[in-house]
Amino acid sequence: MENLHDKRKVYEKSQLIESEIKQNPIEQFRDWFLEASENPNISEANAMAISTVEDDGCPRTRMVLLKAYTHEGFIFYTNYDSRKGKAIEKNHKACLHFFWPNLERQIIIKADLEYIAENLSDGYFHSRPKGSQLGAVVSPQSQIIPNRGFLEEKLKELEREYENSEIPRPKNWGGYLAKPYEIEFWQGRPNRLHDRIIYTLEGVDWKIFRLAP
Numbered sequence: 001m002e003n004l005h006d007k008r009k010v011y012e013k014s015q016l017i018e019s020e021i022k023q024n025p026i027e028q029f030r031d032w033f034l035e036a037s038e039n040p041n042i043s044e045a046n047a048m049a050i051s052t053v054e055d056d057g058c059p060r061t062r063m064v065l066l067k068a069y070t071h072e073g074f075i076f077y078t079n080y081d082s083r084k085g086k087a088i089e090k091n092h093k094a095c096l097h098f099f100w101p102n103l104e105r106q107i108i109i110k111a112d113l114e115y116i117a118e119n120l121s122d123g124y125f126h127s128r129p130k131g132s133q134l135g136a137v138v139s140p141q142s143q144i145i146p147n148r149g150f151l152e153e154k155l156k157e158l159e160r161e162y163e164n165s166e167i168p169r170p171k172n173w174g175g176y177l178a179k180p181y182e183i184e185f186w187q188g189r190p191n192r193l194h195d196r197i198i199y200t201l202e203g204v205d206w207k208i209f210r211l212a213p
Helices: 025-038 083-090 118-127 130-138 148-161
Strands: 047-053 059-065 074-079 093-100 105-115 173-187 195-202 205-211
Touching: 025 093, 025 105, 025 173, 047 074, 047 083, 059 074, 059 083, 074 083, 074 118, 118 130, 118 173, 130 148
Parallel strands: none
Antiparallel strands: 047 059, 047 093, 074 173, 093 105, 105 173, 173 195, 195 205
16 A cells, blocks of 8 residues: 555645635636636646536546636536436536646536527537537447447548538537536645635525635
8 A cells, every 4th residue: 555644735825815805706716717727837727527426326527628607607518418418417416626736726616507508509619620520429428339440430431521511510519507506715725724715605695604624
């Protein structure tokens, strides 16, 4: 067994105090996300983990990319027939997680998910590179396939088919809007006395609390 007991880090880059935070968590997210986006040591500030609950009751987590955020919530795209898509269809809740170790920060978001409008999914799909569009058509995401050659051959066929024409967005591929009802901001602090500020939605108002680390 490898002993990891002595792998420790001192967190001391910033603080999170009530007198300095925004009253709306989306505005607080915006401030932190802009800092992460401008940090040269963070290559994909919009990379986030999303956890859904599957039929066996066990959460399943994977990384996806945040593609937009508004006052309503957070937008990402996927195959609706994937494992995450099927889990969301049965349980419309998910947990999103951003971790930016260079800033010693993380954000945990509990949200209700809903489909975005089809025209928005169409617009984003056709803004992607053609190779990414073809990949979305080719892949029966999360299904068992015989080998990689299966995908590569299918890709060649579609490249020929759509060489001179627009690729239609698959109806089973599109966006979700994650509408938050709880958002926690975590800032690392010395002596493991981390700052944890949580926003909870009560009716139409956000309430703010501090949690013990």
